[in-house]
Amino acid sequence: MRKIVFTFSACLLALSLSSFSPAKHSLLKPVHSKSVSTLFFGFSGPAIISASGGPYLFKASGLPISDHGNTLICGNTIQGEQYLVFPEADxxxxxxxxxxxFSNLRGSQYIWIVDQYGNTLESLYVFVTN
Structure with a gap:
């Protein structure tokens, strides 16, 4: 009788292990992201500019369209000059x-594009020389 019980137990254990899938019983549940509309911004231009040079052409893409436009800020937000940018329909x-x-700012600087609510949309590193 013991032999039958032991054999039966061993068969049940083998059967339960063969049907076990680690992917099904993972501790980490897979994350399913909901469909969200995401904007991808692009901002490109020269990496080195001269304080006495210009104009330098910078291209931005993926900007939100607004009647108020977007603000372009050169250098730091206190000393830098600001422009209002009105994107095309695309x-x-x-x-x-x-x-x-960049007035008197030299060296490593940033150019930021900020929306009408003050949120930074994109930034680009530039090095300003004399």
Whole structure:
């Protein structure tokens, strides 16, 4: 009788292990993201600009369309010059920036595109020389 019980138990254990799938019983549940409309911004232009040069052409894409436009800020937000950028219907914009827009700022600087609510949409690193 013991032999039959032991054999039966061994068969049940083998059967339960063969049907076990680690993917089904994972501790981490897969994350299913909901369909969300995501905008991808693009901002490109020269990496090095001269403070006495320009105009330098920068291209932006994927910008939200707004009657208020987007604000382009050169350098830091306190000292840098600001422009108002009105994107085309497809969200793209060609922006001309002069090196003098950075006033006395030199070295590593950023150009930011900010929406009408003050949210930074995109930034681009530039190095400003004399």
């Amino acid at each position: 969200g793209s914009a060609d922006i001309e920036i002069y090196g003098s827009s």
